[in-house]
Amino acid sequence: MPRMLDVSDAVRAExxxxxxxxxxxGENAPGSYDCTSCRTPGDSEQERTSTxxxxxxxxxxxxxxxxxxxxxxxxxxxxxxxxxxxxxxxGSAPGVGEPHKAVPEQxxxxxxxxxxxxxxxxxxxxxxxxxxxxxRPGSTAVGDDFLPLLIEQGYMPVxxxxxxxxxxxxxxxxxxxxQLHAVLQPGTNGGQPVAWWQAxxxxxxxxxxxxxxxxxxxxxxxxxxxxxxxxxxxxDLLRASLDKAAANGKLVAAALPxxxx
Numbered sequence: 001m002p003r004m005l006d007v008s009d010a011v012r013a014e015x016x017x018x019x020x021x022x023x024x025x026g027e028n029a030p031g032s033y034d035c036t037s038c039r040t041p042g043d044s045e046q047e048r049t050s051t052x053x054x055x056x057x058x059x060x061x062x063x064x065x066x067x068x069x070x071x072x073x074x075x076x077x078x079x080x081x082x083x084x085x086x087x088x089x090x091g092s093a094p095g096v097g098e099p100h101k102a103v104p105e106q107x108x109x110x111x112x113x114x115x116x117x118x119x120x121x122x123x124x125x126x127x128x129x130x131x132x133x134x135x136r137p138g139s140t141a142v143g144d145d146f147l148p149l150l151i152e153q154g155y156m157p158v159x160x161x162x163x164x165x166x167x168x169x170x171x172x173x174x175x176x177x178x179q180l181h182a183v184l185q186p187g188t189n190g191g192q193p194v195a196w197w198q199a200x201x202x203x204x205x206x207x208x209x210x211x212x213x214x215x216x217x218x219x220x221x222x223x224x225x226x227x228x229x230x231x232x233x234x235x236d237l238l239r240a241s242l243d244k245a246a247a248n249g250k251l252v253a254a255a256l257p258x259x260x261x
Contacts, residue, residue, distance in 0.1 A: 004048045008072035008192075011053045014060065023051060036063035036070070040177075069176060071192040108132075109197045113180065113205050114235045115212060116220060116242070118164055124205075124213040125220040126173065126183070127238065128197065129229045144225050147252050153185070155223065155252040161242060165220060168254035171196070173219040175258060180205055183221065184259065213258055222253045
């Protein structure tokens, strides 16, 4: 029985044509699997299935997801996160043949959810702050290009939180079974959206946050450089940190349409 697998060009480039062809022929692909996104069972003989390659510093692990949950893609993570992903997958995902080439250690994006009051109405928000400065791919310069890179993608600088930021089309927030899975960005050349940020284990959100997301059908995403926001335990403290970052010119934002439920 042919497998209904999707192997993206990015995954094929990483694992090689031979391995990709074996997967598509059903030699190495599982019949049934637990979706790496929503954690519910899937069957590659009965439904479209995406191959998702987690790439760590030295190794790579192939996992599978419902095509409706995630597109086939390569997700770069640290080795520590990769081991956590392997544990959450259940240790059953096959490793890719040889050790993967080392990739530079990457900053991790910290994501906090909360409700933000704007124009008298509560809006669901995600606040993104890296754990280290972000530089342009291939750059050897010392600095932090996190906000300039996002502004180039269409995010708007925010100096005060008084109006809802404009919608950034092509980007979306993936919410499934009441949990936060990913922030998706447009694929290259108009292809399928890819994960800009993906939770290694789906994040729980509050009922009030989910209700606000369903009401507005969009989520406000705020992003700030490392050290600007911090992990705030309460929404009032989170709002105060957002206001301070905005006043200091260290905040960008956009409204992202909601994908999922």
